[in-house]
Amino acid sequence: MSPNYFQQYQDADMDELADVIGDLLQNPITVEDADHKLIAYSSHGDSTDQARWSTIMGRRVPEKVLTRLWKDGVFQELLTQDDPVHIPAKDEVGLGKRVAIAIRRGNDVLGYIWAQEVNRPITRDDDEILRQAAKAAVSRLIQRQGKRKAEEQRRKEFLWELLLGNHHSEVIIRQKAESLQMHLAPSYLICIIEAAGLRLDQYLYPLLMRDKLFWVVDGPQIILLIGLTEPKKEKSNVLIRKVEQFLSDSLGKLETYVSVGQVIAGYGRGYKSYTEIVKSYQEALHAVKIKKLFPREIAGIHGYHELGIYRYLLKCKQWDEEQGYENERLEVLKQYDRDNQTAMQETLETFLDAAGKVNVTAQRLHIHINTLSYRLRRIEEIMQVDLENMNQRTSLYLELKMAKLNEEQ
Amino acid sequence: MSPNYFQQYQDADMDELADVIGDLLQNPITVEDADHKLIAYSSHGDSTDQARWSTIMGRRVPEKVLTRLWKDGVFQELLTQDDPVHIPAKDEVGLGKRVAIAIRRGNDVLGYIWAQEVNRPITRDDDEILRQAAKAAVSRLIQRQGKRKAEEQRRKEFLWELLLGNHHSEVIIRQKAESLQMHLAPSYLICIIEAAGLRLDQYLYPLLMRDKLFWVVDGPQIILLIGLTEPKKEKSNVLIRKVEQFLSDSLGKLETYVSVGQVIAGYGRGYKSYTEIVKSYQEALHAVKIKKLFPREIAGIHGYHELGIYRYLLKCKQWDEEQGYENERLEVLKQYDRDNQTAMQETLETFLDAAGKVNVTAQRLHIHINTLSYRLRRIEEIMQVDLENMNQRTSLYLELKMAKLNEEQ
DNA sequence: CTGCTATTTGTGAAAATCCACAAACGAACT
DNA sequence: AGTTCGTTTGTGGATTTTCACAAATAGCAG
Structure with a gap:
């Protein structure tokens, strides 16, 4: 029977807990949430590797590290088992040897604890420490998740306000976005996907996460704010290509669940000012409406700008x-x-x-x-x-x- | 020096004057205005012919008689000379032998006096009586013309009210039209002809008379109410054909005065209810507007219903x-x-x-x-x-x- | 049943279209 | 002067369109 390592630290916050784990394992510790955002890290680890350093500085695990770990099946393991996973060094992405464990409640993964092996090797004997650490982290992460959910909720409400045209000042919009930690892309458009009887946000979650999109759900529709993260290219083509790529991915995925034609998508024109988001939304709605009315005629077309005569048809009628x-x-x-x-x-x-x-x-x-x-x-x-x-x-x-x-x- | 036959009848009205002429010539007399509407007729002529009978009963000279007299050049003579014209019988149209003279002031013909030869032949000796009779009739016809002008004026005002949509009751419209002696066709449309710097009503007067149209002039435009006199055919084609015929005649005539393309014409759809005249007018205006904007594209097209895409273009724009x-x-x-x-x-x-x-x-x-x-x-x-x-x-x-x-x- | 009419399909020849390739031309640049 | 590039024109052959005419079919009314 192993001792209960964390009993005496029930009131400690996440940072203190990281320090305790670090002391027990004599190695640097990093704690992340499910989205790989940094939650806490042990403070007196003197030496560390490139990956951990970048994670702490960027407050999130670098994309290329994540990609590599997904590719190597590490996350697949972490997501499916309760035990720690021992990971060999991956020098190409600056990742030293380490051990990781998922923090989970039931089937939901709330986050991860990473222990770098730099001062001493971490053996199977240490697994129990990590298991108990993961368990100890749960309550703190749930709290944190609650906060994030509330913030997420406020973001969605704000997006709705923008979609409905309740804001008329670009400055105030940007201020509010800043306060909600929403990074507004320099150019964006609104895209709508509709599929009756499908919880779209659930099915599309991986894609939404991948592209870090903001979205709200409205009945059978999911309304997406799609922006260009890199502001280098001015060409509107890039934005269009991005949304087309996203739709190609999403529709491909969705159409494995429901029959083709049951899923409808449309998007508005691209804008730069966020006071115009209501226009892009209305255009996307129009596109969806037209696609329902003329499924054959404009099959394969989603953009409002591609509707051609169908853009005028309702007005003329x-x-x-x-x-x-x-x-x-x-x-x-x-x-x-x-x-x-x-x-x-x-x-x-x-x-x-x-x-x-x-x-x-x-x-x-x-x-x-x-x-x-x-x-x-x-x-x-x-x-x-x-x-x-x-x-x-x-x-x-x-x-x-x-x-x-x-x-x- | 012949006597002054009518000196003593200066206060007599037109009907009394007709009787006096009839007494002098011992024959039935009919007096018409320039449009061949009956003005007066001698009362104690016992015998008469079909033509005169029809004229009195219909209060206007029958169309077929007029056509025949035009064809035979009788009116041409009457219009160009001051003397009476002796006309042989034209049995096919029920017209007995008679003598006619134009009532004129300067070059304007105000009307005609007709003396039928039934009781005794009318010879060259009677010409002076007719000449004096025509002269005596002038003042009375001018008065009458004044009244007609006023009535015409009221008709035009009424047409303007209809065009601008001031009337909403079909019943009241028909009552007012009745009181203004306007015979409203069972189906009609509004046609507009526009030519800068041309007094259109003057140039088109013969055609307007021929088709008995109501019209008003608005700046460079003349606005015509074109209706089907015969209500037999229900086909809208007939109305269209009539207006196209009219336009062909008018534009042909006008384009001898101004260069082609300076004259623009358009017409609205055909309606039956006169509360909708405002719609036909607006459509005609739209057609004219479009024809100015796209002279080449819709050359040869006048009807609002023929505009095709151009009907929608302004709205879409x-x-x-x-x-x-x-x-x-x-x-x-x-x-x-x-x-x-x-x-x-x-x-x-x-x-x-x-x-x-x-x-x-x-x-x-x-x-x-x-x-x-x-x-x-x-x-x-x-x-x-x-x-x-x-x-x-x-x-x-x-x-x-x-x-x-x-x-x- | 028998014409009658509207529709469909077939045939063949002239005209138009499409496509690939080549040559000529002019303006801009080195 | 030479090169490059976009544009224009030409040629020839496969394919499509257009048109006239004929034959087969189907529905319908007398």
Whole structure:
């Protein structure tokens, strides 16, 4: 029966606890939370390695160290077992030999304790010390997590305020962000992912963490603030590429759980001023709305700036309704289809979607090219239009898509 | 020296005067105004012909009689000479033999006196009676014309009220129209013709009379209420055809005075309820506005319903401005043109106007077809667009036309 | 059943489009 | 002067489009 090493230190804070562990193991100790942010470290370790030094200075474990440890399966081990993991030195990332253990409550990992092996080797005999240390750290980390949750909550509330346009001063926004420890990227956009019946934040958690995004959940939607961390490039392309990459990752992941088409994503334009976040949000909402209305037409498109005519469609429709404008031409064609059980409207739409290429149209409709040609001639007669005229062709295209808004709902 | 036949009847009204003339010539007399509306007729003519009977019953000379008299050159004679014109019988239109004289002041013809030859022949000896009768009628017709002018004025004011949407009750509109002797057609539309520096009502007077239109003049514009007199056909086509015919006549006439393109015309949709006249007017105004902005694009088009995409263009533009949307793609192309002194934008516009037909485009631009193909490839690279994609092609088309709104003003 | 009409499919030839490649040209730069 | 680059024009051949005409099919009314 081993002694209870930490009984007498129940009132000690995390830093004192690190010192106690360090004394017991005679080696430098570092304590991190689940996100690898530095929580505490033993103070009288005289010698240390590059990795620990960087961690303490940056208040977080360096990215390249984390990447390496993930790659080598160290975290996988830590996440799945209660016992300490002995890690050989990885000189390429400045990491000396050390032992680590996860601080966990039930299945949740709250953080990690790292003991560097520099003054003396750490053997299996020391494992019990680390196990007890991890247990002793739990209550302190839960407290800390509570604080973080509250802070996270305040951040989300602030993001909602921004999304709803409650703030009008850039300066005040930046001040408040600073106070909430939110690092606002110099250029950003709002992206929305929607999937009915899925707790999106849970499924996407790893990706959200990876890209350090701010987000809020609104019913079936998750609303993401995506920014460029490096302000070097001015090109808006970079931001677009980042969000497309993120969507590619997320949708790929989500579509393993729900069928394709059940997941919808859209994003607004990129802005620099955070007073305009409400615009990017509205644009993202618009994009999502349109994607629901025209899933086939703009499959694979997520950006508001890529919507093309569909960006105007709802407005135009609305305007038509306001002034009681009806498209008699299209109505005539529909009536013809009903009367003769033909598919003129479908033919026209396919033809227009194919940008007037007859062979493409004929293929898509599975009809002979001359049948198509005949139908197009009939359509021109029935509707009294000239399909060679770009103005007429374009307005027909718009009207056709507008008409679909009525049909499909 | 012949006697002064009418000296003693200076206070007599027009009907009494007709009786006096009838007594002198021993024949039935009819007096009409310039528009062939019945003004007065002698009462104790016992026998008469079909034409006179119809004129009195209908309070206007029947159309077919007028047509025939125009065709036979009778009116041409009456309009150009002061003397009575002796007219042989025209049995096909129920017109017996008669003599007519114009009532004129200076060059203006105020009306006509008709003397039917039924009781006794009217000879050259009676000409002096008719000459004096015409002279005697002048003052009375001027008075009458004054009244008509006032009534005309009230009609125009009423039309303005309708155009501006001041009336909301169909019943009241019809009552007021009735009281103003305005026969409202069962279906109508508003047409506007505009030509700077031309008194349009003067130039178009014959046409306006021919079609019995109501109209008001507003600066350089004349606003016409065009209706279908025969309510038999329900087809809106008939109305459209009528206005197109009218415009063809009017513009043809006007363009002999001013250069083509200086005259602009547009018309709204057809309606049945006169509470909607304001809509037709607004649509006509919109059509005129668009025709000024895009003279080349919609040359030969006048109807609001034919505007196609141009109907939406201003709204879309306005919306873009409201939400601060800028077309970076197009701007990039323009910049390229400026930098390299190329004509990519023009090329793109011509290509789109030609609905993507390369040979048409190349011809219009006077370039080799391969040059065009090269330019299109470059445009796709520069703008990062896919011209084969109908959505992109259409939105480019819209954006291009919208951009022209900025450039040309 | 028999015309009648609208629709679909087939054939073939002329016209247009697309594509790859090459040559010529002019402006800018070294 | 020579080089480079973007642009224009030319050539030839495969592919697509367009058009006219004919034949087959299906639905419908007398």
